[in-house]
Amino acid sequence: MESLGEEPWDVVICGTGLQQSLLALALSRSKKRILHTDPNYYYGQYEAALTLQEAESFAAKHAGGSSEAEKKRSVVRNAAVWKPDDAEAQGLKFPRAYSLALAPQIIHTKSKLLSSLVSSRAYRQVEFLAVGSFFVYEPAKDGSDPKLSRIPSSREDVFSSQSIPARSKRSLMKFLKFVLDFESDDQKPLWEAHADASLTDFLTAQFKLEDDLKRYVVALTMALDGKASVRSGLAAINRHLTSMGMFGPGFCAVYPKWGGLSEIAQVACRAGAVGGGIYMLDTSATMKPSGENEKASLELPNGITVQADSVISGQETTASVQAISRLIAVVKSPLNSLFQVLVEGAPTPAVAVVALPSTPSPIYAVIHSSDTGECPVGQCVVYLTTLATAGSKHELEQALVMLVYAVEGEDSTSPCLYQLYYEQALGDRQSTTENHGTTPALSFPPLSATIAFEDSDLEAVKTAWSLVSGDESDEDTYLVFEDREGADAEDEVYE
Amino acid sequence: MSTRGGPAAARGMNARFAQFKLVLLGESAVGKSSIVLRFVKDQFDSYRESTIGAAFLTQTISLDENTTVKFEIWDTAGQERYKSLAPMYYRNANCAVVVYDITQAASLDKAKSWVKELQRQANENIIIALAGNKLDLVTEQPDKRAVPAADAEAYANEAGLLFFETSAKTAQNVRELFTAIAKKLPLDQVGPRHTRPGQRAGGVSLGASGEGANTQAGGACSC
Numbered sequence: 001m002e003s004l005g006e007e008p009w010d011v012v013i014c015g016t017g018l019q020q021s022l023l024a025l026a027l028s029r030s031k032k033r034i035l036h037t038d039p040n041y042y043y044g045q046y047e048a049a050l051t052l053q054e055a056e057s058f059a060a061k062h063a064g065g066s067s068e069a070e071k072k073r074s075v076v077r078n079a080a081v082w083k084p085d086d087a088e089a090q091g092l093k094f095p096r097a098y099s100l101a102l103a104p105q106i107i108h109t110k111s112k113l114l115s116s117l118v119s120s121r122a123y124r125q126v127e128f129l130a131v132g133s134f135f136v137y138e139p140a141k142d143g144s145d146p147k148l149s150r151i152p153s154s155r156e157d158v159f160s161s162q163s164i165p166a167r168s169k170r171s172l173m174k175f176l177k178f179v180l181d182f183e184s185d186d187q188k189p190l191w192e193a194h195a196d197a198s199l200t201d202f203l204t205a206q207f208k209l210e211d212d213l214k215r216y217v218v219a220l221t222m223a224l225d226g227k228a229s230v231r232s233g234l235a236a237i238n239r240h241l242t243s244m245g246m247f248g249p250g251f252c253a254v255y256p257k258w259g260g261l262s263e264i265a266q267v268a269c270r271a272g273a274v275g276g277g278i279y280m281l282d283t284s285a286t287m288k289p290s291g292e293n294e295k296a297s298l299e300l301p302n303g304i305t306v307q308a309d310s311v312i313s314g315q316e317t318t319a320s321v322q323a324i325s326r327l328i329a330v331v332k333s334p335l336n337s338l339f340q341v342l343v344e345g346a347p348t349p350a351v352a353v354v355a356l357p358s359t360p361s362p363i364y365a366v367i368h369s370s371d372t373g374e375c376p377v378g379q380c381v382v383y384l385t386t387l388a389t390a391g392s393k394h395e396l397e398q399a400l401v402m403l404v405y406a407v408e409g410e411d412s413t414s415p416c417l418y419q420l421y422y423e424q425a426l427g428d429r430q431s432t433t434e435n436h437g438t439t440p441a442l443s444f445p446p447l448s449a450t451i452a453f454e455d456s457d458l459e460a461v462k463t464a465w466s467l468v469s470g471d472e473s474d475e476d477t478y479l480v481f482e483d484r485e486g487a488d489a490e491d492e493v494y495e
Numbered sequence: 496m497s498t499r500g501g502p503a504a505a506r507g508m509n510a511r512f513a514q515f516k517l518v519l520l521g522e523s524a525v526g527k528s529s530i531v532l533r534f535v536k537d538q539f540d541s542y543r544e545s546t547i548g549a550a551f552l553t554q555t556i557s558l559d560e561n562t563t564v565k566f567e568i569w570d571t572a573g574q575e576r577y578k579s580l581a582p583m584y585y586r587n588a589n590c591a592v593v594v595y596d597i598t599q600a601a602s603l604d605k606a607k608s609w610v611k612e613l614q615r616q617a618n619e620n621i622i623i624a625l626a627g628n629k630l631d632l633v634t635e636q637p638d639k640r641a642v643p644a645a646d647a648e649a650y651a652n653e654a655g656l657l658f659f660e661t662s663a664k665t666a667q668n669v670r671e672l673f674t675a676i677a678k679k680l681p682l683d684q685v686g687p688r689h690t691r692p693g694q695r696a697g698g699v700s701l702g703a704s705g706e707g708a709n710t711q712a713g714g715a716c717s718c
Contacts, residue, residue, distance in 0.1 A: 041582065043583060094619070114701060128701060130699050254699050270583060
């Protein structure tokens with residue numbers, strides 16, 4: 001590896017976002033010559049986990065907005081950090097004690113991401129934590145305080161619930177039974193004709209669900225616009241219910257400790273490095289013009305030019321107008337009551353999800369306990385997400401206060417020790433491919449900014465893998481590896 | 496096949512099991528991987544090439560009847576040159592072994608710069624050990640020594656590091672090095688939830704059932 005520029009690389013991967021990193025993992029046993037670069041000092045790009053110091057430079061870099069005239073907009077914009085003047089006195093610890101996840105997606109146990117991590121043996125380097133309860137925020141009503149109602153999420157759960165009247169239980173049970181089997185030929189006739197209609201209307205018409213129960217069901221779809229269609233809503237509820245109990249009792253999704261998808265990106269890059277790939281952080285590779293019959297050349301900051309048989313990167317701008325607003329808040333109390341073990345033998349959950357009603361679209365708050373390693377003990381990190389509108393920053397800040405009040409009661413007027421706000425484009429959902437000379441170059445679309453990880457985000461990774469692998473690609477070997485030497489030597493105790 | 500929780504669980508309710516992330520740092524060819532290979536497999540290979548392909552290693556040591564410590568060892572994967580794996584290394588590391596070669600004076604300078612970087616970037620309470628490797632060479636030919644043990648030890652004391660001169664080749668002080676680190680780790684902070692591997696702080700094991708899940712995914716495609 002004396003000279004980076006000497007001979008062509010089989011692939012240059014620009015950026016260490018989740019998709020680029022999973023590609024590096026997929027190629028890690030291929031003997032391909034891989035150069036993997038990232039313009040930042042840290043791994044993960046838009047899926048990174050940031051210390052408070054890194055959050056500040058991230059906010060400075062992405063502070064810019066998007067004027068209406070711009071056709072192409074940056075993926076992240078309007079970023080800002082804030083903390084109270086006396087944050088340290090109130091309990092804010094040193095910057096490296098925090099790890100704010102830019103991609104805090106929960107991962108359903110049925111997700112292909114998990115099965116790929118298992119089959120590629122990369123899961124051994126990740127610690128997974130359980131996602132616990134899902135709640136709906138109930139505003140104050142008739143003099144009663146606002147509160148969080150836990151959504152029952154299995155049939156046993158519905159059965160034992162005290163808060164649902166018996167008649168409603170029967171209709172909810174009927175719905176749950178249906179949704180578990182909704183893709184079967186028996187059930188399809190019931191919904192296929194209404195596939196694109198509103199799930200809420202369908203629940204009323206077909207199952208006579210009452211308003212409270214409908215809100216539970218719609219909240220569980222985690223549709224950011226609050227308007228799931230029958231098709232997408234049933235698929236989301238089915239995923240939720242069938243994921244329950246897969247890796248143990250009481251949870252349907254997991255979360256990687258230390259910063260969510262960032263951790264998976266890092267483990268995947270590490271697998272790439274162990275496989276012989278060369279990693280360069282703080283390095284942006286810029287495509288140079290190339291002749292029709294030449295390979296693409298990329299220029300690195302040190303003046304070196306490298307040639308590549310293929311180039312894989314991520315889209316930095318998007319034509320998409322729709323964006324989400326995200327507020328990441330460090331809260332000075334642990335909100336322990338959200339992380340209770342409710343099923344015998346279940347692991348202590350480290351993540352809870354709360355749906356807050358709001359117009360025009362709902363707000364989702366995902367709360368991470370200090371078990372995630374993202375904040376010191378005694379605090380928690382709340383990730384609030386809603387579709388971006390002119391007022392959404394203010395709405396998210398209010399939702400945070402409402403949430404903490406509903407959990408803690410009186411003494412919670414200013415719960416926040418630190419916050420990072422930004423807007424993230426929802427992206428075009430398609431990878432793009434173009435040719436630079438003889439070199440194909442593929443760009444990944446931004447990851448879905450959803451509450452739960454979407455398996456569809458993995459499709460582009462496989463497309464890129466096929467592109468790089470060319471004739472050698474054998475689908476059966478995609479992300480299926482043996483353990484590396486020494487990886488499972490855990491039963492020998494050195495006495 | 497390994498059984499998770501075997502050794503600790505077998506020792507009953509008082510058993511403590513703790514897992515810690517250990518990172519190895521130091522210049523190329525000072526013997527980082529050889530030290531790990533000696534510790535994990537009790538092997539030595541004089542002609543071992545630069546580390547590619549075998550950098551995920553774990554080793555469990557028993558400190559006493561009730562205490563088992565598992566090291567998750569992060570070797571450099573032969574990527575010293577671009578220092579680009581470093582940020583991954585520092586994050587959440589509980590302990591570090593910084594290695595130099597006692598026959599190469601410059602390698603101690605490099606080790607010192609790693610120590611400085613660890614103290615700046617890593618966890619506040621990270622345990623760092625300094626290991627002067629290739630003691631066997633000096634035992635055979637004393638004039639090969641380029642770093643006096645006393646000098647390195649004085650530096651280690653000043654910087655608050657554990658210090659050992661080791662030989663991966665003869666195994667001298669290798670086990671002692673890791674045991675000393677294990678003894679300094681905050682085992683008393685290991686609560687009841689840490690008593691079994693895979694069960695830390697609400698931890699979820701994808702191990703056995705995960706493989707089942709994978710088979711299922713292959714069988715019944717849900718896309």
